[in-house]
Amino acid sequence: IEKAKQDFLLAMNSFMQISRIISQSSENTVVADVEENTNQKLKSKIDRLEKYVKTLESISQKHDKNEQNKDEFTKAHLLIQEIRNQINTNQNPFDKINELNNLMNSIKKEIRNSIAEKQSNSIKNFFEKFLAQIDQKLMEAKDLDRDQIAIDKANELILEIRELLSNNQINDAKKVYSELKVVLKDIGISVKIT
Numbered sequence: 001i002e003k004a005k006q007d008f009l010l011a012m013n014s015f016m017q018i019s020r021i022i023s024q025s026s027e028n029t030v031v032a033d034v035e036e037n038t039n040q041k042l043k044s045k046i047d048r049l050e051k052y053v054k055t056l057e058s059i060s061q062k063h064d065k066n067e068q069n070k071d072e073f074t075k076a077h078l079l080i081q082e083i084r085n086q087i088n089t090n091q092n093p094f095d096k097i098n099e100l101n102n103l104m105n106s107i108k109k110e111i112r113n114s115i116a117e118k119q120s121n122s123i124k125n126f127f128e129k130f131l132a133q134i135d136q137k138l139m140e141a142k143d144l145d146r147d148q149i150a151i152d153k154a155n156e157l158i159l160e161i162r163e164l165l166s167n168n169q170i171n172d173a174k175k176v177y178s179e180l181k182v183v184l185k186d187i188g189i190s191v192k193i194t
Helices: 002-063 067-088 094-143 148-166 170-187
Strands: none
Touching: 002 067, 002 094, 067 094, 094 148, 094 170, 148 170
16 A cells, blocks of 8 residues: 555656646746747837838828938838848847837938928919019009009018018918909909919
8 A cells, every 4th residue: 555655646746747747837928928929029020110111212202302311211210120130039029129119200300391392382472473574464464554552452462472471371371362262353454373
């Protein structure tokens, strides 16, 4: 009986050791699977970020020749490489990913501002050419002894439009231009941009 008891305890001890080894092995496998899955997600995220960087870079090259943006895109590509290296060496890349996202947001804002400024300048140039033609037509109308009060009103509106344009208030300038069109029509002036 004593021998059977020792054999039984020895067998149970061996069984527990084997169970522990199998358990640790499967835990390691689960950890490895989780790490692999996380790394795949991170790699996919970095691939998407890299495509986004290239898209922004392409837009920037078309619309904005700013040297600072070129330096920022170089920095973005270096960050992407660092993140890939951190993923491959199982380091935490989240700080670098946040840094890259912040950099991309900054670049995107700069590109938007640059495009908006170019559009604004284009509209201002269009208005300036148009107002120069209207000035010429108003001088001709004055020489033809047309309604002086309406001509003075038109000149006031032109000055107001120029003031609004200089303050970058384009929408307000468009509203005043609508008033100017009515006054010009009353004077008998039609102007088309050439």
